[in-house]
Amino acid sequence: MKAAHIARQHLVSQVLLRQFTMPGSGGAGWQLMPIDVCNPERPTKLKGTRACGSATNFVAVDSASVEALWASVESRAPAALAAVHAGAPFADPLHVEVLRDLVVLHYVRSHRYRGVHASAFETTSVRLRGELTRRFPEQLRREALRRTGLHLTAPGSLAAFAERLIEQSEVTQAFESGELFRTSIENTFNQVRAMAATWQVEVLMPESGQFLVGDNPAVTVRTDTTPFSYxxxxxxAHSIVLPIGPRHLLALGPGNMMASVPRAVVDEINTVQVFAADRFVYMHPRSGLETFVRAKARQRQADRVNR
Known part of the structure; x- marks a missing residue:
């Protein structure tokens, strides 16, 4: 029996979001602070993790299959995160593997990747339409005559017919249904996981301040520019960074290490989280980062207007 479709899917693992929470007042449970970076002046209120970091029908077809893949990593994350908090993340090689997979999971399972997938499909479709009309005009005319009874001669009508063929293809139908995305995201996860296997895990801690996390939390960065490019x-990239709590961040690098980073680096990484976010960033309610985030969100808006 096929597993039921899961409509509400977390893109930021709840096990990570919980690291940014504190007990709410009046028995409200554990809560964190979300800020809408697309509307930086909007008032915010504390929320529980179930209400944050998710998307409806992110994987629209056979979501149970891909959720099981994510769970194979997330189910092992609590023990690895506990090792990080205990200051011994490298004592067990399995913890290193899980932490690295956690970075890869959030890099692939993201709004950013879905945008890349859609853009790549659109680019490929446009290129294919051009190639069909340029390289196979006679075949298109014969197929149009066979299907419609019309003799198409004008370049515009041939291009329109080529577009119709593409729209009716199995690949396009799979794209529209979401099946192509489900297959793509699973394959990409496995590919990036294999590529990242040669990297080690750095655990970075702030000398002062706190990390926050965005809804596109695992971000490729280069640190040879100021501000960091991402x-x-x-x-x-020099690394992929993933905040896993206010006091800890994972970065893929050449060797396993724990290190403290100065406030300037913490601010750079937090800025990247704000700029790379799809809509929200999340922080500990007592982080003191609200003013910082709203200022960076306004800067993000201004940068996009001026592009």
Whole structure:
């Protein structure tokens, strides 16, 4: 029997979001502070983790399959995170593997990846339409005559017919249904996981201040620029960073290490989280970061208007 579809899917693991929580007042449970970076002046209120970091029908088809893949990592995360908090993340090689997989999972299972997937499909479709009309005009005319009874001669009508063929193809139908995305995200996770297997895990802690986490939490960065550049291709990055709590951040690097980083680096990483977010960033209610985030969100808006 096929497992039921799961509509509400967390893109930021609840096990990570819980690290940014504190007990709410009046028995409200554990809560964190979300800020809408697309509307930085909007008042905010504390929320529980179930209400944060999720998307409806992110994987629209056979979501139970991909959720099981994510669970194979997330179910092992609590023990690895406990080792981080205990100051011994490298004592067990399995913890290192889980922490690295946690970074990869959040890099792939993201709003950013879905946007890349949709953009790549659209680019490929446009290129294919151009190639069909340029390289196979006679075949298109014969197929149009066979299907419609019309003799198409104008370039525009041939292009429109080519677009119709593409829209009716199995690949396009799989894209529209979400099946192509489900297959793509699973394959990409396995590919990036294999690529990242040669990297080690750095656990970074702030000398002062706290980390926050965005809803695109695992971000590729280069640190040879100020401010840090981000969202480049995996192979062009110095690291992928993932905040796992106010006091800890994972970064893929050449060797396993624990280190403290100065406040300036913490601010750079938090800025990247704000700029790379799809809509929200999340922080500990007592982090003192609300003013910082709202200022960076306004800067993000201004930068996008001026592009």
């Amino acid at each position: 969202n480049m291709a995996f192979g062009d």
